[in-house]
Amino acid sequence: MRQKIVIEIPLHSAKYKRKILTICTIADGVTSVSFEREGKDRVVIKGEDVDAARVTECLREKVTKHARLVTVAMDD
Template sequence: MMQTIVIELPLHCAKCKKKILAICTTADGVTMVTLEREGRDRVVIKGEDVDAARVTEHLREKVTRHARLVSVTNDE
């Protein structure tokens, strides 16, 4: 089952963006990662059986403590 995960976090610099993309793309089941900068900085992850809590935890540990899981929706 496809999922769409939205995580809100500050995107300070190119180095942070690179770390965020590296963490998100190496998670199991991820097929697509996009960065959104409209109003609030967000990462949108699409994939199958992705552990959203684990990805958010890794982002908090490696990049910023301010990563917040906004939503997880199942796409059919």
């Protein structure tokens, strides 16, 4: 089942973006990662059977405590 996961996280610098990208891409099942900056800083992750809670938890531990899981939806 293909998922689209949106996580709200502050994108303060290029260093933060690299860390976020690394953490998200090594997670099991992830096929793509992109950043959105429409009013809020967000990371959009697409993939198959991705553990959204675990990815969010890793971001909180390794990047910033302000990571917040916004949505997990089925992607067409």
